[in-house]
Amino acid sequence: MSDQAFSLWVYLSQTPLLWLVVTLGAYIIADRISQAFRRHPLFNPVLMSVVTVALVLWLTGTSYPVYFEGAKFVHFLLGPATVALAIPLYENRRIVMRAILPMVIALIVGSVTAIVSAVAVAQLFDMPKSILISIAPKSVTAPVGMGIAETLGGDPALTAILIMLTGVAGSVMVTPLMNALRMKDWRARGFAVGLASHGIGTARAFQVHSLAGTFAGIAMGLNALVTALLLPLVLALMLD
């Protein structure tokens, strides 16, 4: 590398600008590919973007903290986006209020199922307790799930990854699974994917149907609440 190219790289690798552009660019390309395949579940935009960015970081020998310095501006918008879920919720308030009973019951049943099934299957593979704690909140939106894992003695960074993979798994599975089950109620389909696969599932639901997206958003918000309250109890019963 020439001196000039080297000093340019020193500049670029230190500024948030480069990694912000890489994140946005990877997303735009992934989103176009997803569109080109008519939103086929296997071409998940989050998964494709993560692989692209990870490859760029690996090729350039860039560490995650350096990358995050730039990408944190995108990361920050998760909070406002969660708040903005109130907008479709308010628009669909009449449909939502009519479904209040199925929502509350499906929420509690689904939330406990998500925790118990993840921990029970992981226990079959003989994992240490800290990993079992880290996988327990895998269906909850990342900021909340990481907080839960940390409080209970898990590994928040591992939880973040498991949450991401759960989101991708759910958004890949949901459309073929719901079609196979002949589920035609967009509210129920959305609610299930929002509960099982938080924001990534909600993003998928919004791509498919706006009513499904709305219910996914509600399920995500409510499940964050319910899991935060129930998880310590469920884990105490399962692990002690």
Place this chain on the structure above:
Amino acid sequence: MIISLTIILLCQLLGEVIVRWFGWLVPGPVLGMLFLLVFLSLRDRIKKRVPEFGRALDATGKGLLAHLSLLFIPASVGVIQRLDVLAEYGVGLVVALVVSTFITLVVTVVTFVVVSRLSGSSMEATDDAGAGERS
């Protein structure tokens, strides 16, 4: 757009402050979502006199939600920091995630549909109920 963004951020700020102050387990943005709901219903009352009030909010919020996938990328790239754990327990973790997500999807959707039929709020095959885009 600046006003809309400020309203959304203000709701989040209120949520975070209250959650921290009282030591609640609820995430701040989730509480912020409730504040925005209250704001939206108040807005509709004021709107009868001032039609312009808060009209841009919906567009800004929907703009954020349209690209929700993008917002998960930075945290998800963190996977590169835990490749060692994944190498050791990866198979078990992936099996647990996939099986659990599958069971959770089925149990939740079935519970929702059964309760909604029993309680008479069923809405199956009502494609036009929301702003339908594509099936």
